[in-house]
Amino acid sequence: MKAIVYTxxxxxxxxxxxxxxxxxxxxxxxxxxxxxxxxxxxxxxRRAGGLxxxxxxxxPNQDGAGIIDAVGPGVPASRLGERVWIWEAAWQRPxxxxxxxxxxxxxxAVPLPDHAPFALGAALGIPALTAHRTLTVAEGGPExxxxxxxxGKTVLxxxxxxxxxxxxxQLARWAGAHVITTVSGPAKAALALAAxxxxxxxxxxxxxxxxxxxxxxxxxxxxxxxxxDANATLDHTVAAPNATIAFYADDGSDDVRLAIxxxxxxxxxxxxxxxxTVSEQAKAHAIAGVRAAVEDGALKVGESxxxxxxxxxxxxxxxxxxAVETGVVGKVLIEVAPNARGGHHRS
Numbered sequence: 001m002k003a004i005v006y007t008x009x010x011x012x013x014x015x016x017x018x019x020x021x022x023x024x025x026x027x028x029x030x031x032x033x034x035x036x037x038x039x040x041x042x043x044x045x046r047r048a049g050g051l052x053x054x055x056x057x058x059x060p061n062q063d064g065a066g067i068i069d070a071v072g073p074g075v076p077a078s079r080l081g082e083r084v085w086i087w088e089a090a091w092q093r094p095x096x097x098x099x100x101x102x103x104x105x106x107x108x109a110v111p112l113p114d115h116a117p118f119a120l121g122a123a124l125g126i127p128a129l130t131a132h133r134t135l136t137v138a139e140g141g142p143e144x145x146x147x148x149x150x151x152g153k154t155v156l157x158x159x160x161x162x163x164x165x166x167x168x169x170q171l172a173r174w175a176g177a178h179v180i181t182t183v184s185g186p187a188k189a190a191l192a193l194a195a196x197x198x199x200x201x202x203x204x205x206x207x208x209x210x211x212x213x214x215x216x217x218x219x220x221x222x223x224x225x226x227x228x229d230a231n232a233t234l235d236h237t238v239a240a241p242n243a244t245i246a247f248y249a250d251d252g253s254d255d256v257r258l259a260i261x262x263x264x265x266x267x268x269x270x271x272x273x274x275x276x277t278v279s280e281q282a283k284a285h286a287i288a289g290v291r292a293a294v295e296d297g298a299l300k301v302g303e304s305x306x307x308x309x310x311x312x313x314x315x316x317x318x319x320x321x322x323a324v325e326t327g328v329v330g331k332v333l334i335e336v337a338p339n340a341r342g343g344h345h346r347s
Contacts, residue, residue, distance in 0.1 A: 003099030004317045005057045009050035012318035012325070015060065015098075023095070023103040025072035030106050032084060035340035037097040037317075038063035038122035039332040040163070044325045046090075055094045060321070062090050064097030065112060065121025066337070075106050084109040085121030085294075087129060087287065091276055097122075098317050100336060110287060113295050118340055119309060123163070123301045123331045124290055130275045131167035132286040134224045134246035135175065137271040141222070141244075142175075144285040146292060151176035154216045156238070158182050159226040160192030160200065163331055164248060166307045167299065168224040169195040171289075174298035177222075180215055182208060182231075188329065195306030203234075212238040219243065227251035228270075236262045248273040307331050311341060 001022050006014040025031045043060050051058055064086045068079050089104050090096030112121045135150065136142055142149040155172045159165045160181030172179045173196040181197040183189045189200040201211045212220065212234070219240025225231060225247040235245050236259050245268060258270075278286075293299045301307045308330030312320035317334055324332050335341060 001100040002314070003059050004314075005059055006047055007051070007057050009048060011048070012044070012321040014047065015318045015321065017315055017317075020099070022101055025070050025075070025103045027073045028075060028106055029072040029103050030068045030075055030079060030109050031070035031101055031103045032064070032066045032086060032109055033069045033101050033337065034064050034066040034097050034099065035337040036065050036118040036122035037061045037334040037336050038125060039320050039324045039334065040126045041324055042126055043090075043096075044321045047321065052092060052094075058090065058094055059096040059099050059102075060090060060317075061096040061098045061334070062088050063122055063125030064089060064102070064336075065118040068109060069101070071106075079106070082109075083112040083114065083118075083121070085112045085124050086110075087125040088276065098334065098336070107287075110291055115297065116294050117301075119333055120294070120299065120301045122333055123307065124294070124299070126275060127163040128167040128171070128290045128299065129283070129286040130164050130248050130273060131171050131224065132289045133273045133275060133278055133282060134164075134168060134248055135172055135222065136282075136285065136289070137246050137273065138222050138244040139242065139269065143282070145171055145175045145289040147174060147176065147296065149175040150222075153177045153221045154180065154219070154240070155222045155224065156180045156182070156212065156220045156235075157192075157197070157224040158231055160195060160197055161188035161306065161329055162226060163307065165192070165224065165226065166195045166305070169197050169306070170299050171293055173197075174293050174296065178216070180212060180220070191303075191306040191308070191329070193306070194304060208234055209237050222246070224248075227253075228256045229253035232256055232258055236266070236268065239266055239268055242267045242269075244269045244271055246271045246273050301331060303330075309333055311335055
């Protein structure tokens with residue numbers, strides 16, 4: 001089978017195509033024939049940072065979608081032929097989804113309903129699980145999202161045109177929240193509205209604090225934050241009492257300067273989110289919540305859903321990584337199997 005690997009840290013140029021033996025699943029494992037592989041910022045950052053300890057050759061990419069074509073001992077034979085989406089394929093393992101077939105623990109291959117294209121399946125994983133966690137860390141809030149679980153809550157999603165922001169908007173709307181998002185320009189505003197945001201604030205065209213206050217005079221209950229340092233003042237000012245600010249990225253700044261008295265007075269909570277290291281219970285809730293949203297038709301991809309798709313051929317995986325690294329707006333996908341873009345077929 002064909003696979004993309006890297007054997008040293010570096011730019012996209014370290015990725016190269018090789019032939020490898022077809023792997024066989026062990027106990028509790030499944031083998032998935034990959035149709036689409038998704039690329040996230042975490043994938044190029046890992047590649048640039050080097051190989052994990054004890055791994056000589058790494059296949060990149062955490063997320064993907066395909067069909068189970070073999071099962072190991074202890075896995076029901078009924079899973080053969082099942083359409084699945086994959087999460088954390090390459091976390092502490094040498095085999096990501098940038099290959100024709102991948103073996104991984106059974107729970108990392110989640111059923112994908114027939115109505116959901118492989119493109120959606122490959123776009124879930126890191127972004128959707130991250131978004132779910134940010135929306136479920138508030139004190140007294142739901143641990144798992146469901147229809148109506150956030151009814152009565154106001155959510156502010158920073159960077160609503162990004163992959164995590166897009167998933168957060170769709171999940172929060174499905175869960176019944178009133179969703180505000182901040183963006184940097186009209187094109188991104190259009191994407192955030194397509195994702196389902198109730199209101200969009202362009203922070204470059206006016207006073208963001210005044211705009212958010214006009215929309216939510218009682219304050220924001222929950223923040224999905226991509227740029228903690230840049231937005232700390234805004235978040236503190238428009239936060240409702242006992243609000244939670246869930247941050248999942250640093251947007252280039254390692255430090256955050258906080259107005260301590262303001263945070264104390266409102267009893268604000270700052271909550272970090274890294275999907276790889278959340279508790280097993282939180283991960284299980286996120287997988288179940290995202291799966292339910294997909295089955296309910298609440299998560300979609302494509303420009304009409306606020307997340308433009310950028311397709312690359314399998315042999316152009318390096319170019320796909322470069323596109324994510326340079327900040328392309330939308331979701332970068334790699335067509336591993338021929339004609340996978342349609343994505344609804346079973347073989």
